[in-house]
Amino acid sequence: MAKQLCYEDVEVGTEIPPLVKRPTTRQLVQWAGASGDYYELHYDKDFAQAQGFPNVLVHGKLKFGLLGQMLTDWIGEGGILRKLSCSYRATDFPGEDLVCKGRVANKYVKDGEHIVECEIWTENPSGEKTTPGNTTVILPSRAQDKKEA
Amino acid sequence: MAITDELKALIGTTTEPVIMEVERGAIRRYADAIDDPNPLFRDVEHAQSSRYGEMICPPGFFGWPVKSGGVMELLASLAPALARAGCPRILDGGVDFEFYLPIRAGDILTSSGKIADIRAREGRTGTMIFTTLETTFINQNGDLVAKSRATIISL
Amino acid sequence: MQQASIITDEMKEQLGVEGTPTILEVEKGHIRMMAEALDDPNPLWQDEEYAKKTRYGGIIAPPALLCNARAGTGRGVQMKSPFLRALAGGDELEYYLPVRPGDVITSVSKITEYNEREGRRGKMLFTIIETTYKNQRGEVVATSRSASISY
């Protein structure tokens, strides 16, 4: 595992290391099984086309899950994910790059917790933010560790 | 009909045993997928009051993901030799299960696969090769719970 | 006020009505399915030996395990809409406690809000569903708010 990220390591504007994904049709079927979402829009191309889409769509909640992966990777085991929120603004398709990104928007200490708020989103190959959202995480603090020690 | 020496040498090949934990959720997902409402495969309370004492697996299910003693690995090792013998197309010909004991949620199964037999036969469209892959399933008490024999047809 | 609202009295009656609870027994296999579907190799989701040495003391579930059909999100609520097509609009999850294999999560959903909007694809209805997830000790492990769009 990577070095533990601490509150002091991030500033407003700090970028979260991007997570590059390229969902496949197989991954969509796996997601259907794992999530129990069997809406045919995500595996039946004819059905998707009848609904006016060029291909089957990546599940919104799969994108939510991938943003979650980016965050749990970033905050490491010492961090706590408190809130994850996103809107499914535009469609994404299997076989296309889907890049999860984020940036620190705010940091503060409240009730002894070192809180970091970030903007997060997924980006399609045209650079559009298809799944914008925000997150709240709690990071360990070096200063606090010293005090405790 | 004779098979190639290369194929003959593969008879008896075994796989590394695969361990599978049988979980209730996996049984329910399987029962959902075949649309089988039997409460023995879904309802813990019902199953616990039945003669089985716990949720059991529908026949042919041995836990998720379905690995069947690494049969896919066996097939992968077999495929080039079948192609060299002139039969590159591989079809699943069917399966024969024997069930000895019920498989309950919570069981830990060990399955191992073996290439039990390879035979050639002259068919309508030329030579066909029949491969029998045998898988055994043993539970945590060391009891043999089931055996399967899958027939792979290559043409 | 819009003329002829698509939100009927029947739909309004459903606001705040709790759906039937869904019980999810959290299992290692399900966590693994989820991790594989995300293609997320984090050993905390799958490697018991590894996870034992972390602050969690054992395997935990990735955040995505909650807030979906299997976790009972939206289960049992009476979703009514004049439209046939549906898409997910967004999700918001707040996490309070880690979810582990062996946990028994009970979720209850309710519709809390309807919104009518004019979108690219014509008139759209946003239905907001809130779900609370409690573990076997009655502790709230997470809450979620999901927007479902029909059009």
Place this chain on the structure above:
Amino acid sequence: MKKQLYYEDVEVGSEVIPLAKIATTEMLVKWAGATGDFNPLHYEDAFAASQGVGSPIVHGALKRAWLGHLMTDWIGEQGVLNRLSCQYRGMDYPRKMKDMATPEEGETWWCKGTVTKKYVEDDQHIVECDIWVENGKGEKTTPGTATVILPSREAKS
């Protein structure tokens, strides 16, 4: 639960109570999830076409599982399924879904069986059956056999 079936209830030629199944694209995706078999032959049009089967086909193992369902329903909780065997002879194509809950009009598959033999061996009341899955045209795409042990009314008393 249904009434328990007994050895004395069946004769050679008796019918196994038929079971209707409708394979849908949704069911195939569920099957993939439940088994972990994510072969795209069963959900991806382009891949299925490249394999020469036209469009995604029903998993042979799913049809085998249907036959398992046929037998466990018939023999009830006191019956034991000892052996199940089948061959994948013909391909079947799932119905597409019309909307989230309803399949399009189309084929219905029937799982059926008949008793071919009954005998007592080592105090076990054994029944052998021919079983099969029949497609909408009445063709047996998945023929097989099953051996079951049924409770006996005589042994009981």
